[in-house]
Amino acid sequence: MNQFIFRPLRAADYDQWVPLWDSNNFGHHDEILTQETWRRILADDEPVYGLCAEQNGDLLGITHYILHPTTGHLRPVCYVQDVYVRADQRRRGIARRLVEQVIRTGTEEQWARIYWLTPEDNEGAKALYKNLGIKLDFAFYVLPVS
Secondary structure (H helix, E strand, C coil): CCCCEEEECCHHHHHHHHHHHHHHCCCCCCHHHHHHHHHHHHCCCCCEEEEEEEECCEEEEEEEEEEEEECCEEEEEEEEEEEEECHHHCCCCHHHHHHHHHHHHHHHHCCCEEEECCCCCCHHHHHHHHCCCCCCCCCCCCCCCC
């Protein structure tokens, strides 16, 4: 069995990326949003990035992250927006290794910090993240404006 390969997403990954993306979005598919997200991931002039875990040519998991400025530091910060691993591939350390790849990149590029959000009831994600980061006790509010 070949080892996992962790690498940036590339244009040829689209057909395998879409089912992972849709599953990450609980099966909801919005074609316009999907196309724009994919365009942003591949665009050199967008601060949106995607990584995948691949084995024997099959994508097993993905993560998307966004770099942006912050008022609290001169270096950019990174928001890890999505981490998704196929249900049949979970509990193999894939999600952890995807996040660790983002951490390695952030360390090499000297980002100020990396952060992520997860629902309170996502015990698997919380188990992963509590060993990687510091939990802050903030209330999170969202106001949709469009």
